[in-house]
Amino acid sequence: MTAIRLALVALLAAALALFAFANWKPVAVLLWPGLELVLPLPLLLFAILALVYVPMSLLFNAQRLLLRRKITRLEETLARTETELSQARVELLRPPAATPPAATAPPGA
Template sequence: MLRTIFWVVVIAALAAFSAANWVPVEVRIWEGLLLETRLPALVIGAFALGLVPMWFLYRATRWRLTRRITTLETSLNTRAAPSLSSTNLEAAQVQPPRNETL
């Protein structure tokens, strides 16, 4: 819910910024190379250049940690499974008390 609210606020702010600043700007890339674009396109491009690599890093880290957790859980389950053999289960069962009369 909070993530959705955050992205709605970011998109609304970007739309308001774009409407107020729809002016052409010149960006000098090299000495003889000029790029004429609108200011909102420049801001969105800069935002994407910062967001996309960090998002890929986040997703890759999350994928790697999920695989690691799955591997550790699997190894824990295979190590714990032999201790629950049938002989241990029979010994662990509670025996009803015997009525011994002398």
């Protein structure tokens, strides 16, 4: 699986390099009236990709961290509950303690 992923990444990198080489033309982007940014097309696409990828990556990693913490907390709760359950089973299966027979007073005493 890793080899397939590596091959796909290498193929994508080669395609992007070929695209960048073939389209290295300046592109004008109008940001605001009177403010124009002129960049080569591959750099503009890379900047857009970075603007999308970085926040989404941060969000994904934050969610993963929160889920790991939640899983750890749930596993700890499960372990505590299993311990309490096993102790309750021991208490339920333990025979009741023998109670001494009640001493009856002799008649006429």
